[in-house]
Amino acid sequence: MRRWRELIIDTWGALAYKPAFRAVVEGRSTRLPGPAGASWVPEEDRRRLAAYTILAAYDSNQAAALLGEDGDDRREYGDASVVVDQTLSHLLGETQQIVVEGADDDVTAQEREALLREWAAGEHLWMRMQHAERNAVLLGDTVYLLAWSRAKDRPVLKTIDPGFYFPVLPDGAIDAAEYPQRVHLAWEVPGDPATGRKGTLRRVTYELGPISEEGSTTRTYPWASRPSALTCYLTDAEWDLDQVDKAGDIDALSLRRARFRTNADGEVLNRLDLQVDFIPIVHVPNTIGAEHFGQSSLLSAAQLLDDLAAADTDSQRASATTGSPIIGLSGARLPVDRNTGQPLPVRVEPGMVWPLGDSGQLSTVDMSAQLAELREYVETLRERLSVVTRLPGSVLGTVSPAEVPSGYALQLSFGPLHAMVRSMRLAREAKYPLLLKMVQRLYQLGGVLPSGENHRATIAFGPYLPTDLSAALELVARGVQAGVLSLETGVRILVDAGLPIEDAALEVARLREFPTAVTQRGDSDGNTPV
Structure with missing residues (x-):
């Protein structure tokens, strides 16, 4: 009954069987790296950060270290990484291109499309997207951050690790589309004993609020036709880690203990007015759901990846006994250590000869049958992995396209993949137009684009199959x-x-x-x- 009461069904529930995951949730000490159990991490975010760390361990072939056992001889052959890379490849398609509505016959839209494509080239958007979307596929979420650069005279783009992302969601929010009014980006900076520098916690906060304390001051933004009383404030502060326990979690840290940073213009970043009425952060979930955060493409296959690693380990051990079989000798004259009089260890080498007596025998233990069974079991698990991740065998490399009976049969095998890619692209359908809308608004703020309503722009993903x-x-x-x-x-x-x-x-x-x-x-x- 107690286990039933402790059952939590959420985005990261598939990892509840992991001892390291349960330790973080229950507040016990854990071997997980990172701040998942730190005092400044909100209770509702600990499961998410613990899941990110475990999923990253799968990607780097280090999941065995989180099983609560010695994983030094555990075999992990990169199956998780292959699933992530192949899913990412099909999600993004062969090409990515910025498309502005009306650019086919509208000169203004064509100019806007050319500007956005020039911006994408200057900010290496497609390279950054590869990195960001890989985080989304692996961890379930990714985050983009925009800011206006006076030096470059254009918006600059950064990709943020989702483990640094702490949105303050509205109370009672049940719609994943609800946009937070306050977002924290927070991470720990380790200390340096050589220089005596203490470890610190840095928090960058974007918050929407009234332009004036009275709320009566309004501002007309270049992209709006009506005045607005809202603006976005930026605060960039840091705390010594030994003071954090006394200050509360990430949203309740006392600013009296904070040290505020400054920008390139010497302005103190303590509620700096950014002159925009939106938070320049775009969170992209990997999947469609009612919750704010998305789900990793590996979550449903976590236990299967553990079983596959265990089977690969057993197969490797069995291959060792097959390649160097166990040999039994009787009636053999074995070499003896002249000092101790004890028989020397018998070594099996090419060309080795053992003299046997009249009743001497030599026998070997044949483990090849067990090795064949293990290899067949590994292939069964890989087929199951293909089903669970919705990646056909021809994509994962377990089936050669030449072995498929017909092109129609091959096309049918892509059915689950088609459905998965459509769903993942649908989850991003509103996010990239939002990102490009913010880019256009920042261009308006910098005086590059004229005032007025902006064209709808989006990113079109190319075909993902031949x-x-x-x-x-x-x-x-x-x-x-x-x-x-x-x-x-x-x-x-x-x-x-x-x-x-x-x-x-x-x-x-x-x-x-x-x-x-x-x-x-x-x-x-x-x-x-x-």
């Missing part, structure tokens, strides 16, 4: 010729199919300027298409 380019070309040609597809839609289809078209609007303009042979010649009946 496509039949000739079939796509034929589909577009027939569709445009028959008048059931516009030229703009046809070019979009070709972009999604993976053709190297960098600018869809420019491609449409080129096609209209130089009509193709398809639009110039008639069909087989001699009819000239319109």
